[in-house]
Amino acid sequence: xxxxxxxxxxxEYRHMVELRMQILRKPLGLTFTKEExxxxxxDILIASFDEDKMLGCCILTxxxxxxxxxxxxxxxxxxxxxxxxxxxxxxAETVARDKGxxxxxxxxxxxxxGFYEKFGYAIKGxxxxxxxxKHHIMExxxx
Ligand SMILES: CC(C)(COP(=O)(O)OP(=O)(O)OC[C@H]1O[C@@H](n2cnc3c(N)ncnc32)[C@H](O)[C@@H]1OP(=O)(O)O)[C@@H](O)C(=O)NCCC(=O)NCCS
Numbered sequence: 001x002x003x004x005x006x007x008x009x010x011x012e013y014r015h016m017v018e019l020r021m022q023i024l025r026k027p028l029g030l031t032f033t034k035e036e037x038x039x040x041x042x043d044i045l046i047a048s049f050d051e052d053k054m055l056g057c058c059i060l061t062x063x064x065x066x067x068x069x070x071x072x073x074x075x076x077x078x079x080x081x082x083x084x085x086x087x088x089x090x091x092a093e094t095v096a097r098d099k100g101x102x103x104x105x106x107x108x109x110x111x112x113x114g115f116y117e118k119f120g121y122a123i124k125g126x127x128x129x130x131x132x133x134k135h136h137i138m139e140x141x142x143x
Pocket of ligand 1: 023024073075076079080081082083084085086087107108111112113115118
């Protein structure tokens with residue numbers, strides 16, 4: 001298994017969008033708008049591979065000089081619970097730290113809060129709804 005950054009608009013990026021559709025959007029009856037995907041041009045796009053097969057992914061979006069936001073964290077359904085999510089979040093933290101960010105923040109689905117808590121993320125503020133799903137802001141100081 002390997003982790004790497006991928007390029008916006010590449011074949012790998014198209015696979016990533018498909019994975020995110022399957023795991024994050026289709027179950028909610030939602031899709032991605034062209035604008036949403038175009039806006040990812042300047043994001044850090046991360047994916048985990050077993051040879052050519054994409055196992056999981058996430059995105060990092062700059063908020064300001066100190067903070068970066070983790071988004072679109074998804075692991076193939078039949079591969080969840082095998083440590084792939086852990087390796088993706090750990091890689092994302094290393095990338096963010098290396099780029100000088102001090103805080104990693106996210107809009108965590110309530111169903112994933114326990115996952116993020118395992119890696120030191122804490123809830124900030126109250127519950128809110130996004131993409132028809134209950135969320136909390138979670139964040140962690142990167143050391
Ligand atoms: C949430 C998700 C990214 C986690 O990835 P994963 O590969 O399944 O997780 P891992 O196998 O690396 O799990 C690491 C640890 O977190 C735990 N964990 C995983 N998902 C969890 C969840 N939803 N709630 C609580 N704990 C969870 C695992 O049991 C494991 O604990 P352990 O180390 O004590 O055994 C993945 O399950 C997924 O894609 N879910 C659907 C989409 C989603 O909800 N994305 C997040 C949106 S904010």
